[in-house]
Amino acid sequence: MSSKTSKVGVIGAGNVGANVANALVLLRKCVRVVLFDRTLSKAEGQAWDIEDSIPLLEEMEIIPSNKYEDLADSDVIVVTVGIQPKRGQSRLDTLSDNAEIIRSTMKELDRVAPNSIVLIVSNPVDVLTRIAITSSTRAENLIFGSGTVLDTARLRYQLGKRLNVAKLDVHVYVVGEHGDSEFVVWSSAFIGTIPLAEFPIPQGATLEQIHQEYAELTRKRGYNISERKGNTSYGISIAVCQLVNSILRDEKQIFPVSARADSSYGVGTEVVFGLPCIIGSIGIERQLLLPRNADEQRLLEESATKLNLAYNSLDN
Missing domain, CATH: 3.40.50.720 (NAD(P)-binding Rossmann-like Domain)
Known part of the structure; x- marks a missing residue:
């Protein structure tokens, strides 16, 4: 290609x-x-x-x-x-x-x-x-x-501004539903090669406050934009272009796209939601297993349950 x-x-x-x-x-x-x-x-x-x-x-x-x-x-x-x-x-x-x-x-x-x-x-x-x-x-x-590609980009950009580092050095993912049950995998967040938990936090803030603030920003950003202008379009269009680019140029970039969950995630193998995958010339080259703690696993299971209920509500 x-x-x-x-x-x-x-x-x-x-x-x-x-x-x-x-x-x-x-x-x-x-x-x-x-x-x-x-x-x-x-x-x-x-x-x-x-x-x-x-x-x-x-x-x-x-x-x-x-x-x-x-x-x-x-x-x-x-x-x-x-x-x-x-x-x-x-x-x-x-x-x-x-x-x-x-x-x-x-x-x-x-x-x-x-x-x-x-x-x-x-x-x-x-x-x-x-x-x-x-x-x-x-x-x-x-x-x-397109999964949580845009949600993750929003988070990395805003968190980078708060920590005064380039967005390219913010390594953190939003996963699960592209919607209300999505969440940030904070336990796997790194700034450069330094775990976020060990990174210098700006004065006047705590790590817990940053977690809460940016999780809320990520979940509500799309709704806040739509309330003001009626829709979202610019951010998602660039996210799509980056995915297309990774396919056409076989760049094998990692994006949290909507894909069927691997059994290693422990949520069954039918649910589809945002998980990190390598994207290249054949589409999904490989799905990656993102380390997570017990609380994050619970959130992942809750998101999977919600999406399974929605799918099963349809006359399939």
Whole structure:
């Protein structure tokens, strides 16, 4: 797979889908983007607007479409379609409607692009990724969700600012549901090579206060943004671009994506949620076992129980 000949499909020309397509063009992560939407005029409007930036950048191609056939031979297909939560709703409140959308989408993708890597971004992303896996004929490593990639990026950036270190030196993961039951694995947090528990904390703060403050920030950040502007789109679009980049360039970066849990996590092997995985040219190259303490294991089990209940509430 080469970024010089790469093709990325984006399904859904709404706020997230259009921003993903725009970010792929701005950052030149591939050479061809197909922006698919059932309403062709919507795809055209977004694609043409993005296309107008190309003369000021490097040569690329963005193609609007309402035909699944145009997604054939895509290296990666990003799925962003679905009903968005209304004010006061959680991501799981949209599950019933979005489950059927994902099933029908995967059926079409299996028909026209059976070898493409499928990246689910639609919410609730963990349960929808599980539905995509169970309803598709393609190998499981070719399907994963955006998981807690954005949540982890938010945490690393804000914590880095608080500790006055570069975000690249903040090594900590948010795992579990991309939603209310997600949590920070503080016991495995490092600043550079120094455990967070041993790192100098700014005066006036305690380690416990930092844990609580940044766990809350991570959980509520998306809701706080949506309350103010109606949706989130910029952050997730860049997170998606980084995942696409790791696939197309076979970079084998580690991201906490939505994937079926390995048995070593002790939560069964059916639940799908954010866990650290190596992402490369075949999608999920390998899932990693993140060390955690007893309290974190309990939180992981609670998140798994919540997502299993949501999945089992559907007429599968």
